[in-house]
Amino acid sequence: MGTVTDNISFQESLLKEIDKTAQKKHRSHSEFLHEAARLYIQRQQQWEELFRLGDELSGIKQLTDRYVEDEINAARKKNAVSQ
Numbered sequence: 001m002g003t004v005t006d007n008i009s010f011q012e013s014l015l016k017e018i019d020k021t022a023q024k025k026h027r028s029h030s031e032f033l034h035e036a037a038r039l040y041i042q043r044q045q046q047w048e049e050l051f052r053l054g055d056e057l058s059g060i061k062q063l064t065d066r067y068v069e070d071e072i073n074a075a076r077k078k079n080a081v082s083q
Helices: 012-024 029-060 065-082
Strands: none
Touching: 012 029
């Protein structure tokens, strides 16, 4: 797979943070931004898959939003008591 050069703009303060972090990790500026973009895309895909599975399961089990809210509230109460 080939590479393509793209020009992007950053606020100076953000670019300084990017450069500082890349330097700490012994990575080039480009390597750092490449990894950051890849991780962001991967995380978004994981969230999309999680929501897709949630929708699928709620349809199979015929769960309503109200049921989910009630379960969350019950878990929070249980957690608060155990702390």
